[in-house]
Amino acid sequence: MLADLLARYLEIYPEEHVGLKLLLKQTAAGEVLNDRRNFNGHITGSAIILSPDRRQILFIHHKLFDVWQQPGGHWEENETNPLEASKREAIEETGAHLETYLPVDYKHPLVPLDIDTHEVPARPRKNEPAHYHHDFRYVFVAADTQFKHQPLEVYGAKWFDLSAPETDRIKKTVQKLKVFL
DSSP states (O other): OHHHHHHHHHHHOGGGTGGGHHHHHHHHTTOOTTOTTOTTOEEEEEEEEEOTTSSEEEEEEETTTTEEEOOEEEOOTTOSSHHHHHHHHHHHHHOOOEEEEEOSOTTSTTSOSEEEEEEEOOBGGGTBOSEEEEEEEEEEEESSSOOOOOTTTEEEEEEEETTSGGGGGGHHHHHHGGGGO
16 A cells, blocks of 8 residues: 555655655665654654645644644554544544545645655654654645644644745645645
8 A cells, every 4th residue: 555655745746856765765675654653654643634724734732842833743653544543642632623635646645745754863762763753744735724732742833834944844735735825
């Protein structure tokens, strides 16, 4: 499933092949990528939540990294794909009511809008070395602008204009959103 999903993603975004080299290598090697103890790298799912008018994006202020970012988290072993993880994390962290999922490819709905591989710093208290997250980013439209953030991992949640400086962290993803605006 994952190899097919990545092949379709690269058909849509062939210029991203180099940036996905590690993920492609891990997939070809048959590594378990929904195991957060795989410190070569593992998959996370993020939700790009748009306001009903599609002019704003909902970010959380993440406690661990102390930054405003899209909601998301680890692809858990009991989930069948990263889209499920993305949706679960969005609801857990924001309490937002997700009305619509916007697939990039309606024939292949598991293909994300964006895949971003980035290094995560070591967390000695959790006995975790530095490793990589392969973040699969999916797009949802909220039913309304109401939300209630989850205070365990999140300081807060807030709607940002798509051109706000905070969106620079996901600039490539925001650029790709233009197909939905």
